[in-house]
Amino acid sequence: MxxxxxxxxxxxxxxxxxxxxxxxxxxxxxxxxxxxxxxxxxxxxxxxxxxxxxxxxxxxxxxxxxxxxxxxxxxxxxxxxxxxxxxxxxxxxxxxEVGYPLLEIAVQYEGEKKPVIYNAVNESTLKKISGTLVADVYIGGVLFERFRGDGLCVSTPTGSTAYNRSVGGAIVHPRLKVLQMAEIASINNRVFRTVGASLILAPNEKITIIPVAQGTFNFTSDREDTVGRVIKQVEYRIAKEEVHFAxxxxxxxxxxxxxxxxxxxxxx
The missing domain is CATH 3.40.50.10330 (Probable inorganic polyphosphate/atp-NAD kinase; domain 1)
Incomplete structure (x- = not known):
């Protein structure tokens, strides 16, 4: 060995x-x-x-x-x-061994021909550096909502106990191979509305976030941190691979x- x-x-x-x-x-x-x-x-x-x-x-x-x-x-x-x-x-x-799900994240940066692929054990976040993040959220390719707020957090079941929990997301057992999206300080009033709750999605579904307002963003994938790049789209799904623990x-x-x-x- x-x-x-x-x-x-x-x-x-x-x-x-x-x-x-x-x-x-x-x-x-x-x-x-x-x-x-x-x-x-x-x-x-x-x-x-x-x-x-x-x-x-x-x-x-x-x-x-x-x-x-x-x-x-x-x-x-x-x-x-x-x-x-x-x-x-x-x-x-x-x-x-025991296997835990991983996130597969495809980020399309401005000026890049192909998306950059990341994997996360815990979570990924997308925030606008200054001002409010305005982004269209698609689930399975269908527009779900236009989000306004500080940002969005997408997590694995094991990551549900990390940053996801601190922003009000649910704790999910890792045997459920799902992904979760939680809002970070969303704006909800008579004019602007979001679902106002975390969403838990089936393993074959995907989340696509397309920023509407121009600007630069802070994107994270676990401990990887990308600041100041223009992001056209971020797509999340459960990865085919798992992380295995003895x-x-x-x-x-x-x-x-x-x-x-x-x-x-x-x-x-």
Missing amino acids: KIALYHSGQDHSLDVANDLKQLLLNENFEIDDVDPDIVITIGGDGTLLSAVHKYRALMNKVRFVGVHTGHLGFYTDWRDYELEKLVAALKEDHGE KYRHTGFWNRVQNAFIGKDNEV
């Missing part, structure tokens, strides 16, 4: 990565950062998102394992003091939600 180690660069994460590397070498695992079978991330959820984007070309073959060096995260099943247990689990690996003791999704937002101290 070939293993890549990907860390956040912080001192503690670097120390943990060095300790884990030595434990793996002691058990005759091969360290391979170019063509790994498993990628172990050391840091937080942001570190794991960065690793997914780095190994995007290997998405169909690589599995991810997260080691957290801070507070509990949604994508990390192991803590920094459990390295020996993690190595023992790797030795008993039989290919177990399932040694994969923490249940609702346990993750409870730990993140409620906490054990608040149990009835």
Whole structure:
């Protein structure tokens, strides 16, 4: 088994990565950062998102394992003091995995012949840099509404607990391969109306956002950030590929939600 180690660069994460590397070498695992079978991330959820984007070309073959060096995260099943247990689990690996949906995003920039393709584990947002975002929203190629507000957020089920939740979106279990669009500070009055709620769409549907007002935009895809480019159209759909996590003791999704937002101290 070939293993890549990907860390956040912080001192503690670097120390943990060095300790884990030595434990793996002691058990005759091969360290391979170019063509790994498993990628172990050391840091937080942001570190794991960065690793997914780095190994995007290997998405169909690589599995991810997260080691957290801070507070509990949604994508990390192991803590920094459990390295020996993690190595023992790797030795008993039989290919177990769990897959989560990815967003496929096609952005048509002004002056470009072809759209630029992005993938997101969590979410993508579109905002106007100054003033109100005015955009026509199409669902399945049919005009749904003309949106006015600060912006729009389109998320995966796993991303539903991230920025989507902070703007009022629903929390969705990752076994539902759907995409969700949530409004960011929409304008609703007697003159301008939006649906005023997040939308959860079936996996075979697509969302197309076409800005009406001219200007430059802030587009994000997970940790990728594009600022100041003129955007003609953004199209969202569920990607054919999934991100796969090694399932040694994969923490249940609702346990993750409870730990993140409620906490054990608040149990009835």
